[in-house]
Amino acid sequence: MPEGDTVWKTARLLESALLGDVLTGSDFRVPQLATTDLSGWTVAGSASRGKHLLLRLTRDDRAMTLHSHLRMDGTWRVFATGERWGGRPAHLIRVVLRTGRSVAVGYHLHEVALLPTAQEAALLAHLGPDLLGSDWDSAEAARRIAARPEAPIGEALLDQRNLAGIGNVYKAEVLFLRGLWPWTPVSAVPDLEGTVRLAQELVASNRDRWTRTTTGSLRRGQTSYVYGRRAQPCLRCGAAIRKSSVEQREERVTYWCPRCQPEPA
Structure with a gap:
């Protein structure tokens, strides 16, 4: 069951697989982002805030954040390019991100959204101190x-x-x-x-x-x-x-x- 520790580790997993790489393709299987193409965007960071995942992207002078929430059953898996995907049924896939070396696949994700990175603070403003964050109090x-x-x-x-x-x-x-x-x-x-x-x-x-x-x-x-x-x-x-x-x-x-x-x- 994903809780703060699982989300924190997931952020590190995505960071190790994608940080600094340029996305060569994306596939969003959620209605609100179905036509979105993130090809050409660079992965600039991966962070967690409570149970929220924040994948930060840059292109030219723009900065965007891909936000997702794991709730009770969501997960991200990382595969090498060309490796067979496994571990979860394909119909649960919500997001696919590709780079030259890795493929990140998000299964049963919730609250998937793409927003300007500058709006992260407003999105998460309701949260209390993060158990694994620098703001813990x-x-x-x-x-x-x-x-x-x-x-x-x-x-x-x-x-x-x-x-x-x-x-x-x-x-x-x-x-x-x-x-x-x-x-x-x-x-x-x-x-x-x-x-x-x-x-x-x-x-x-x-x-x-x-x-x-x-x-x-x-x-x-x-x-x-x-x-x-x-x-x-x-x-x-x-x-x-x-x-x-x-x-x-x-x-x-x-x-x-x-x-x-x-x-x-």
Whole structure:
């Protein structure tokens, strides 16, 4: 599931494959960009902001940014020119970018847009401090969360306006490690800044590897404490891990240990 660490690594992947190269062709399989041709544009940079990907392009005195969002199922794959594409069904392809040495293929991308680079700041202005960005500020993230004291802490951590880069996995794991019931009101959380600092530490610790772990183990089935472990024994106390039946949407699913994260009395 793409979260801030995955998006950060994806930006580095595109950077290593495309940076400095001139695009020899492009194929957009989204209605709003179907006729767009980026041939002749040079890849000037690749960056992430929370869960947003920004591929920066230049030509003559113009600067444009190709923006995409991975949400729950998007991904970019890179292939050598002439290499057979694999790993995802062809009908999920949304963007293809070609250079003399590489082909970058975007599968199931969301919010694909091409905009002047100068407009990036306006596009992303709603986001809170980026967990992996130079603007990271734990005090500011905690301040934003505290502005809605009635909100459940799980919901507050997912709100990208508070802090950018957390998804379901890190939400569940942070709350487990802090011993917080996911629906605890923000006002009842004893150390908001400590909670967001832990989130940043976990995300940062995984940004240089594709196999994500919050437990410290890279062994299959042991990389998370609660996420994806419904009905399995808690690694700490042995109680059966629960999965939310309250939040019906999959993008808001919650896992927790009823013993290590008890509902407040």
